[in-house]
Amino acid sequence: MTESLFYLFIFLATFQLIVKIVLNYVNLNYVRQHQDSVPAEFADKIDLESHKKAAHYTVAKMKFNSVSSAWHYAILMFWIAFGGLNILDQWARGFGLDTTPTALVFVCALALISMALGLPESIYHTFVLEEKFGFNKTTPKLFVMDKLKELLVSAIIGLPFFYALMKIMEGLGSSWWFFAATFMLAFQFIMLWAYPRFIAPLFNKFSKLEDQTLVTEIEKLLNRIDLNFKDYYVMNASIRSSHGNAYFTGFGKNKRIVFFDTLLKTLAPQEIVSVLAHELGHLKRKHILKSMAIMSVFLYLGFYILGVSYDSEVFYLAHNVQNSSSYMALILFMYLVPVYTFPMTPVSAWFSRRNEYEADEFAVKNASGQELISALVKMYKDNSSSLTPSPVYSKFYFSHPPAAERVSFIKSQEA
Numbered sequence: 001m002t003e004s005l006f007y008l009f010i011f012l013a014t015f016q017l018i019v020k021i022v023l024n025y026v027n028l029n030y031v032r033q034h035q036d037s038v039p040a041e042f043a044d045k046i047d048l049e050s051h052k053k054a055a056h057y058t059v060a061k062m063k064f065n066s067v068s069s070a071w072h073y074a075i076l077m078f079w080i081a082f083g084g085l086n087i088l089d090q091w092a093r094g095f096g097l098d099t100t101p102t103a104l105v106f107v108c109a110l111a112l113i114s115m116a117l118g119l120p121e122s123i124y125h126t127f128v129l130e131e132k133f134g135f136n137k138t139t140p141k142l143f144v145m146d147k148l149k150e151l152l153v154s155a156i157i158g159l160p161f162f163y164a165l166m167k168i169m170e171g172l173g174s175s176w177w178f179f180a181a182t183f184m185l186a187f188q189f190i191m192l193w194a195y196p197r198f199i200a201p202l203f204n205k206f207s208k209l210e211d212q213t214l215v216t217e218i219e220k221l222l223n224r225i226d227l228n229f230k231d232y233y234v235m236n237a238s239i240r241s242s243h244g245n246a247y248f249t250g251f252g253k254n255k256r257i258v259f260f261d262t263l264l265k266t267l268a269p270q271e272i273v274s275v276l277a278h279e280l281g282h283l284k285r286k287h288i289l290k291s292m293a294i295m296s297v298f299l300y301l302g303f304y305i306l307g308v309s310y311d312s313e314v315f316y317l318a319h320n321v322q323n324s325s326s327y328m329a330l331i332l333f334m335y336l337v338p339v340y341t342f343p344m345t346p347v348s349a350w351f352s353r354r355n356e357y358e359a360d361e362f363a364v365k366n367a368s369g370q371e372l373i374s375a376l377v378k379m380y381k382d383n384s385s386s387l388t389p390s391p392v393y394s395k396f397y398f399s400h401p402p403a404a405e406r407v408s409f410i411k412s413q414e415a
Protein backbone atom coordinates (compact mmCIF):
# COMPACT_ATOMS: atom_id res chain seq x y z
CA MET A 1 0.00 0.00 0.00
CA THR A 2 2.80 2.40 1.00
CA GLU A 3 4.69 1.63 -2.17
CA SER A 4 1.69 1.92 -4.48
CA LEU A 5 0.80 5.31 -3.02
CA PHE A 6 4.39 6.47 -3.47
CA TYR A 7 4.45 5.32 -7.10
CA LEU A 8 1.03 6.81 -7.77
CA PHE A 9 2.38 10.16 -6.61
CA ILE A 10 5.52 9.85 -8.74
CA PHE A 11 3.45 8.79 -11.73
CA LEU A 12 0.96 11.68 -11.44
CA ALA A 13 3.64 14.30 -10.82
CA THR A 14 5.65 13.08 -13.81
CA PHE A 15 2.51 12.82 -15.93
CA GLN A 16 1.73 16.45 -15.05
CA LEU A 17 5.20 17.60 -16.10
CA ILE A 18 5.05 15.68 -19.40
CA VAL A 19 1.57 16.98 -20.24
CA LYS A 20 2.67 20.55 -19.49
CA ILE A 21 5.80 20.34 -21.63
CA VAL A 22 4.05 18.57 -24.52
CA LEU A 23 1.20 21.09 -24.53
CA ASN A 24 3.66 24.00 -24.42
CA TYR A 25 5.48 22.49 -27.37
CA VAL A 26 2.25 21.90 -29.31
CA ASN A 27 1.18 25.48 -28.71
CA LEU A 28 4.59 26.89 -29.56
CA ASN A 29 4.62 25.02 -32.86
CA TYR A 30 1.08 25.98 -33.74
CA VAL A 31 1.72 29.65 -33.04
CA ARG A 32 4.92 29.55 -35.11
CA GLN A 33 3.12 27.96 -38.05
CA HIS A 34 0.54 30.76 -38.01
CA GLN A 35 2.88 33.68 -37.39
CA ASP A 36 3.31 34.83 -40.98
CA SER A 37 -0.23 35.96 -41.65
CA VAL A 38 -2.85 37.70 -39.54
CA PRO A 39 -6.09 35.66 -39.42
CA ALA A 40 -8.60 37.11 -41.92
CA GLU A 41 -11.13 38.27 -39.31
CA PHE A 42 -8.46 40.44 -37.64
CA ALA A 43 -6.57 41.52 -40.76
CA ASP A 44 -8.00 45.05 -40.84
CA LYS A 45 -7.31 45.67 -37.14
CA ILE A 46 -3.97 44.06 -36.36
CA ASP A 47 -0.84 44.60 -38.41
CA LEU A 48 1.59 41.82 -39.29
CA GLU A 49 4.32 43.24 -37.09
CA SER A 50 2.13 43.11 -33.95
CA HIS A 51 0.98 39.62 -34.92
CA LYS A 52 4.59 38.45 -35.21
CA LYS A 53 5.52 40.07 -31.92
CA ALA A 54 2.64 38.19 -30.24
CA ALA A 55 3.92 34.95 -31.74
CA HIS A 56 7.48 35.55 -30.50
CA TYR A 57 6.16 36.50 -27.08
CA THR A 58 4.04 33.34 -26.88
CA VAL A 59 6.96 31.15 -27.96
CA ALA A 60 9.15 32.74 -25.27
CA LYS A 61 6.42 32.23 -22.65
CA MET A 62 5.98 28.56 -23.60
CA LYS A 63 9.72 27.93 -23.30
CA PHE A 64 9.85 29.74 -19.97
CA ASN A 65 6.87 27.77 -18.69
CA SER A 66 8.46 24.44 -19.62
CA VAL A 67 11.67 25.30 -17.77
CA SER A 68 9.80 26.58 -14.73
CA SER A 69 7.55 23.47 -14.68
CA ALA A 70 10.65 21.28 -14.70
CA TRP A 71 12.09 23.35 -11.85
CA HIS A 72 8.88 22.97 -9.83
CA TYR A 73 8.96 19.24 -10.51
CA ALA A 74 12.54 19.01 -9.23
CA ILE A 75 11.56 20.90 -6.05
CA LEU A 76 8.56 18.62 -5.50
CA MET A 77 10.70 15.54 -5.98
CA PHE A 78 13.26 16.89 -3.53
CA TRP A 79 10.65 17.59 -0.83
CA ILE A 80 8.73 14.34 -1.18
CA ALA A 81 10.45 11.63 -3.24
CA PHE A 82 13.87 12.33 -1.73
CA GLY A 83 12.57 13.02 1.76
CA GLY A 84 13.41 16.75 1.95
CA LEU A 85 10.32 17.46 4.07
CA ASN A 86 11.38 14.75 6.48
CA ILE A 87 14.91 16.17 6.77
CA LEU A 88 13.50 19.60 7.56
CA ASP A 89 11.04 18.09 10.05
CA GLN A 90 13.78 16.15 11.85
CA TRP A 91 15.82 19.34 12.03
CA ALA A 92 12.86 21.27 13.52
CA ARG A 93 12.20 18.43 15.99
CA GLY A 94 15.86 18.53 16.99
CA PHE A 95 15.23 21.68 19.06
CA GLY A 96 13.15 19.56 21.44
CA LEU A 97 10.22 22.02 21.55
CA ASP A 98 6.48 21.33 21.91
CA THR A 99 4.36 20.61 18.83
CA THR A 100 3.24 24.18 18.19
CA PRO A 101 6.68 25.85 18.27
CA THR A 102 8.14 22.92 16.31
CA ALA A 103 5.45 23.45 13.69
CA LEU A 104 6.27 27.17 13.65
CA VAL A 105 9.97 26.51 13.05
CA PHE A 106 9.21 23.94 10.36
CA VAL A 107 6.62 26.03 8.51
CA CYS A 108 8.67 29.24 8.59
CA ALA A 109 11.81 27.45 7.36
CA LEU A 110 9.83 25.76 4.60
CA ALA A 111 8.23 29.05 3.54
CA LEU A 112 11.58 30.87 3.42
CA ILE A 113 13.30 28.10 1.48
CA SER A 114 10.37 27.90 -0.97
CA MET A 115 10.47 31.63 -1.49
CA ALA A 116 14.22 31.52 -2.16
CA LEU A 117 13.77 28.65 -4.61
CA GLY A 118 11.07 30.59 -6.46
CA LEU A 119 13.08 33.78 -6.68
CA PRO A 120 15.22 33.07 -9.80
CA GLU A 121 12.07 32.22 -11.74
CA SER A 122 10.31 35.36 -10.61
CA ILE A 123 13.34 37.56 -11.39
CA TYR A 124 13.77 36.02 -14.83
CA HIS A 125 10.08 36.44 -15.64
CA THR A 126 9.99 40.12 -14.68
CA PHE A 127 13.42 41.38 -15.68
CA VAL A 128 14.23 39.19 -18.67
CA LEU A 129 11.09 37.84 -20.33
CA GLU A 130 8.71 40.75 -19.74
CA GLU A 131 11.54 43.26 -20.16
CA LYS A 132 12.53 41.85 -23.55
CA PHE A 133 9.03 42.41 -24.95
CA GLY A 134 8.72 45.86 -23.41
CA PHE A 135 6.07 45.02 -20.81
CA ASN A 136 8.09 45.31 -17.63
CA LYS A 137 7.84 48.55 -15.64
CA THR A 138 8.86 47.09 -12.27
CA THR A 139 12.03 48.56 -10.81
CA PRO A 140 14.34 46.32 -8.77
CA LYS A 141 13.42 48.39 -5.71
CA LEU A 142 9.69 47.83 -6.25
CA PHE A 143 10.34 44.14 -6.85
CA VAL A 144 12.14 43.77 -3.51
CA MET A 145 9.45 45.75 -1.70
CA ASP A 146 6.75 43.53 -3.23
CA LYS A 147 8.49 40.37 -2.10
CA LEU A 148 8.93 41.70 1.44
CA LYS A 149 5.28 42.76 1.61
CA GLU A 150 4.16 39.37 0.29
CA LEU A 151 6.23 37.66 2.97
CA LEU A 152 4.83 39.88 5.70
CA VAL A 153 1.21 39.53 4.57
CA SER A 154 1.49 35.73 4.28
CA ALA A 155 3.03 35.55 7.74
CA ILE A 156 0.37 37.78 9.34
CA ILE A 157 -2.51 35.94 7.69
CA GLY A 158 -1.02 32.52 7.10
CA LEU A 159 0.46 31.69 10.49
CA PRO A 160 -2.67 32.24 12.62
CA PHE A 161 -4.69 30.44 9.96
CA PHE A 162 -2.31 27.49 10.02
CA TYR A 163 -2.32 27.46 13.81
CA ALA A 164 -6.12 27.39 13.94
CA LEU A 165 -6.25 24.49 11.47
CA MET A 166 -3.73 22.55 13.58
CA LYS A 167 -5.81 23.07 16.70
CA ILE A 168 -8.97 21.91 14.90
CA MET A 169 -7.16 18.76 13.74
CA GLU A 170 -5.76 17.98 17.15
CA GLY A 171 -8.74 18.86 19.31
CA LEU A 172 -11.98 18.00 17.55
CA GLY A 173 -11.96 14.20 17.37
CA SER A 174 -12.59 12.07 14.32
CA SER A 175 -14.94 14.49 12.57
CA TRP A 176 -12.37 17.32 12.69
CA TRP A 177 -12.21 17.31 8.87
CA PHE A 178 -15.76 18.67 8.70
CA PHE A 179 -14.94 21.57 11.02
CA ALA A 180 -11.66 22.20 9.24
CA ALA A 181 -13.39 22.40 5.85
CA THR A 182 -16.04 24.73 7.28
CA PHE A 183 -13.35 26.90 8.83
CA MET A 184 -11.48 26.98 5.52
CA LEU A 185 -14.65 27.93 3.64
CA ALA A 186 -15.35 30.77 6.08
CA PHE A 187 -11.73 31.86 5.75
CA GLN A 188 -12.02 32.00 1.97
CA PHE A 189 -15.15 34.12 2.15
CA ILE A 190 -13.43 36.47 4.57
CA MET A 191 -10.38 36.70 2.28
CA LEU A 192 -12.57 37.34 -0.75
CA TRP A 193 -14.24 40.11 1.22
CA ALA A 194 -11.03 41.52 2.71
CA TYR A 195 -8.75 41.27 -0.32
CA PRO A 196 -9.98 44.26 -2.36
CA ARG A 197 -10.25 46.52 0.65
CA PHE A 198 -7.30 45.61 2.85
CA ILE A 199 -4.74 43.62 0.91
CA ALA A 200 -4.76 44.83 -2.70
CA PRO A 201 -4.24 48.49 -1.55
CA LEU A 202 -0.93 47.44 0.05
CA PHE A 203 0.40 46.81 -3.44
CA ASN A 204 -1.49 49.28 -5.64
CA LYS A 205 -3.31 52.59 -5.49
CA PHE A 206 -7.02 52.48 -6.26
CA SER A 207 -8.77 55.65 -7.25
CA LYS A 208 -12.22 56.62 -8.44
CA LEU A 209 -12.72 57.31 -12.13
CA GLU A 210 -12.19 60.97 -12.80
CA ASP A 211 -13.15 61.32 -16.44
CA GLN A 212 -16.65 62.85 -16.19
CA THR A 213 -17.80 61.95 -19.71
CA LEU A 214 -16.90 58.36 -18.96
CA VAL A 215 -18.67 58.44 -15.61
CA THR A 216 -21.82 59.74 -17.36
CA GLU A 217 -21.68 56.94 -19.92
CA ILE A 218 -21.18 54.38 -17.15
CA GLU A 219 -24.14 55.74 -15.22
CA LYS A 220 -26.31 55.33 -18.32
CA LEU A 221 -25.27 51.68 -18.46
CA LEU A 222 -26.02 51.18 -14.76
CA ASN A 223 -29.48 52.69 -15.23
CA ARG A 224 -30.14 50.40 -18.18
CA ILE A 225 -29.36 47.28 -16.20
CA ASP A 226 -31.01 48.63 -13.07
CA LEU A 227 -27.96 48.33 -10.92
CA ASN A 228 -26.81 50.67 -8.22
CA PHE A 229 -23.13 49.91 -8.38
CA LYS A 230 -20.60 52.64 -7.72
CA ASP A 231 -17.52 50.65 -6.95
CA TYR A 232 -15.48 50.80 -10.11
CA TYR A 233 -11.90 51.78 -9.55
CA VAL A 234 -8.78 52.57 -11.48
CA MET A 235 -5.66 50.71 -10.37
CA ASN A 236 -2.15 52.01 -11.04
CA ALA A 237 -1.06 48.75 -12.69
CA SER A 238 1.36 50.73 -14.85
CA ILE A 239 3.88 50.85 -12.00
CA ARG A 240 4.66 47.17 -12.64
CA SER A 241 3.66 46.30 -16.17
CA SER A 242 2.13 47.76 -19.31
CA HIS A 243 -0.29 44.84 -19.65
CA GLY A 244 -3.89 46.04 -19.57
CA ASN A 245 -6.86 44.32 -17.95
CA ALA A 246 -10.07 44.71 -16.01
CA TYR A 247 -11.49 42.39 -13.38
CA PHE A 248 -14.31 41.87 -10.97
CA THR A 249 -13.50 40.95 -7.39
CA GLY A 250 -14.80 40.84 -3.86
CA PHE A 251 -17.85 39.78 -2.00
CA GLY A 252 -20.69 41.45 -0.08
CA LYS A 253 -20.12 45.16 0.46
CA ASN A 254 -16.55 44.96 -0.82
CA LYS A 255 -17.24 43.86 -4.36
CA ARG A 256 -15.74 46.04 -7.01
CA ILE A 257 -14.69 46.33 -10.61
CA VAL A 258 -11.11 47.28 -11.23
CA PHE A 259 -9.73 48.82 -14.41
CA PHE A 260 -5.99 48.88 -14.98
CA ASP A 261 -4.89 52.43 -15.75
CA THR A 262 -3.00 50.91 -18.69
CA LEU A 263 -6.31 49.82 -20.18
CA LEU A 264 -8.05 53.16 -19.74
CA LYS A 265 -5.29 54.86 -21.69
CA THR A 266 -6.01 52.86 -24.82
CA LEU A 267 -9.79 52.33 -24.79
CA ALA A 268 -12.42 54.78 -25.94
CA PRO A 269 -15.34 55.53 -23.56
CA GLN A 270 -17.83 53.24 -25.31
CA GLU A 271 -15.28 50.43 -25.34
CA ILE A 272 -14.76 50.87 -21.60
CA VAL A 273 -18.54 50.78 -21.08
CA SER A 274 -18.67 47.45 -22.93
CA VAL A 275 -15.84 45.99 -20.87
CA LEU A 276 -17.59 47.21 -17.73
CA ALA A 277 -20.82 45.59 -18.95
CA HIS A 278 -18.93 42.31 -19.35
CA GLU A 279 -17.59 42.53 -15.79
CA LEU A 280 -21.05 43.42 -14.46
CA GLY A 281 -22.28 40.35 -16.34
CA HIS A 282 -20.12 38.25 -14.00
CA LEU A 283 -21.77 39.99 -11.07
CA LYS A 284 -25.35 39.68 -12.40
CA ARG A 285 -24.87 36.01 -13.27
CA LYS A 286 -23.36 35.36 -9.81
CA HIS A 287 -20.20 33.75 -11.16
CA ILE A 288 -18.07 34.19 -8.05
CA LEU A 289 -20.74 32.60 -5.84
CA LYS A 290 -21.20 29.71 -8.27
CA SER A 291 -17.46 29.02 -8.36
CA MET A 292 -17.31 29.18 -4.57
CA ALA A 293 -20.20 26.70 -4.32
CA ILE A 294 -18.46 24.20 -6.59
CA MET A 295 -15.17 24.74 -4.83
CA SER A 296 -16.74 24.09 -1.42
CA VAL A 297 -17.85 20.62 -2.55
CA PHE A 298 -14.22 19.81 -3.39
CA LEU A 299 -13.09 21.39 -0.15
CA TYR A 300 -15.21 19.05 1.99
CA LEU A 301 -14.20 16.08 -0.13
CA GLY A 302 -10.52 17.03 0.15
CA PHE A 303 -10.65 17.46 3.91
CA TYR A 304 -12.53 14.18 4.27
CA ILE A 305 -9.65 12.46 2.44
CA LEU A 306 -7.15 14.29 4.64
CA GLY A 307 -9.18 13.19 7.68
CA VAL A 308 -8.72 9.55 6.69
CA SER A 309 -5.04 10.05 5.78
CA TYR A 310 -4.15 11.94 8.98
CA ASP A 311 -4.49 8.83 11.12
CA SER A 312 -2.88 6.44 8.69
CA GLU A 313 0.83 5.69 8.88
CA VAL A 314 0.83 4.80 5.21
CA PHE A 315 0.10 8.41 4.26
CA TYR A 316 3.35 9.63 5.89
CA LEU A 317 5.55 6.68 4.95
CA ALA A 318 4.45 6.79 1.31
CA HIS A 319 5.74 10.37 1.16
CA ASN A 320 8.96 9.61 3.03
CA VAL A 321 7.99 11.20 6.34
CA GLN A 322 8.98 9.42 9.59
CA ASN A 323 6.78 11.16 12.17
CA SER A 324 3.09 11.86 11.81
CA SER A 325 1.80 15.28 12.91
CA SER A 326 -1.00 17.69 12.15
CA TYR A 327 1.30 20.26 10.57
CA MET A 328 3.04 17.68 8.38
CA ALA A 329 -0.33 16.30 7.24
CA LEU A 330 -1.37 19.82 6.20
CA ILE A 331 1.89 20.55 4.39
CA LEU A 332 1.87 17.21 2.56
CA PHE A 333 -1.70 17.88 1.57
CA MET A 334 -0.74 21.29 0.22
CA TYR A 335 1.89 19.69 -2.03
CA LEU A 336 -0.27 16.75 -3.09
CA VAL A 337 -3.53 18.52 -3.96
CA PRO A 338 -2.21 20.24 -7.13
CA VAL A 339 -0.71 16.94 -8.33
CA TYR A 340 -3.95 15.00 -7.82
CA THR A 341 -6.22 17.72 -9.20
CA PHE A 342 -4.15 18.61 -12.27
CA PRO A 343 -6.17 16.27 -14.55
CA MET A 344 -9.20 18.45 -13.67
CA THR A 345 -7.61 21.55 -15.26
CA PRO A 346 -9.57 21.30 -18.55
CA VAL A 347 -12.85 20.94 -16.65
CA SER A 348 -12.34 24.09 -14.61
CA ALA A 349 -11.08 25.93 -17.70
CA TRP A 350 -14.23 24.88 -19.56
CA PHE A 351 -16.38 26.09 -16.67
CA SER A 352 -14.58 29.42 -16.63
CA ARG A 353 -14.98 29.89 -20.42
CA ARG A 354 -18.69 29.17 -20.05
CA ASN A 355 -18.88 32.05 -17.56
CA GLU A 356 -16.98 34.29 -19.98
CA TYR A 357 -19.50 33.56 -22.73
CA GLU A 358 -22.35 34.40 -20.35
CA ALA A 359 -20.68 37.68 -19.41
CA ASP A 360 -20.10 38.51 -23.10
CA GLU A 361 -23.73 37.75 -23.86
CA PHE A 362 -24.73 40.10 -21.07
CA ALA A 363 -22.43 42.82 -22.42
CA VAL A 364 -23.87 42.50 -25.94
CA LYS A 365 -27.41 42.73 -24.60
CA ASN A 366 -26.74 45.75 -22.39
CA ALA A 367 -23.92 47.62 -24.10
CA SER A 368 -22.49 46.99 -27.55
CA GLY A 369 -20.98 43.90 -29.13
CA GLN A 370 -19.13 46.01 -31.70
CA GLU A 371 -17.50 48.10 -28.98
CA LEU A 372 -16.66 45.01 -26.95
CA ILE A 373 -14.97 43.43 -29.96
CA SER A 374 -12.98 46.54 -30.68
CA ALA A 375 -11.93 46.74 -27.01
CA LEU A 376 -10.88 43.08 -27.04
CA VAL A 377 -8.88 43.50 -30.23
CA LYS A 378 -7.00 46.41 -28.66
CA MET A 379 -6.33 44.28 -25.59
CA TYR A 380 -5.08 41.34 -27.66
CA LYS A 381 -2.82 43.68 -29.56
CA ASP A 382 -1.44 45.63 -26.59
CA ASN A 383 -0.91 42.51 -24.48
CA SER A 384 0.61 40.61 -27.42
CA SER A 385 -1.87 37.78 -26.89
CA SER A 386 -1.68 35.26 -29.68
CA LEU A 387 -4.72 35.23 -31.97
CA THR A 388 -3.86 31.69 -33.02
CA PRO A 389 -3.30 29.50 -29.95
CA SER A 390 -3.30 25.76 -30.50
CA PRO A 391 -6.87 24.42 -30.10
CA VAL A 392 -5.70 21.59 -27.79
CA TYR A 393 -3.75 24.02 -25.65
CA SER A 394 -6.58 26.51 -25.32
CA LYS A 395 -9.14 23.77 -24.55
CA PHE A 396 -6.89 22.54 -21.76
CA TYR A 397 -5.89 25.80 -20.11
CA PHE A 398 -7.74 28.88 -21.31
CA SER A 399 -9.98 30.59 -18.78
CA HIS A 400 -11.23 32.82 -21.62
CA PRO A 401 -12.32 31.67 -25.09
CA PRO A 402 -9.56 32.11 -27.71
CA ALA A 403 -9.73 35.33 -29.75
CA ALA A 404 -11.41 34.02 -32.92
CA GLU A 405 -14.07 32.02 -31.07
CA ARG A 406 -14.81 34.85 -28.71
CA VAL A 407 -15.21 37.43 -31.44
CA SER A 408 -17.40 35.17 -33.55
CA PHE A 409 -19.56 34.39 -30.50
CA ILE A 410 -20.05 38.10 -29.81
CA LYS A 411 -20.96 38.68 -33.46
CA SER A 412 -23.47 35.81 -33.34
CA GLN A 413 -25.05 37.30 -30.22
CA GLU A 414 -25.44 40.65 -31.90
CA ALA A 415 -27.21 39.20 -34.89
Ligand SMILES: [Zn+2]
Binds near residue numbers: 278279
Ligand atom coordinates in the same frame (compact mmCIF):
# COMPACT_ATOMS: atom_id res chain seq x y z
ZN1 LIG B 1 -14.75 37.93 -17.83
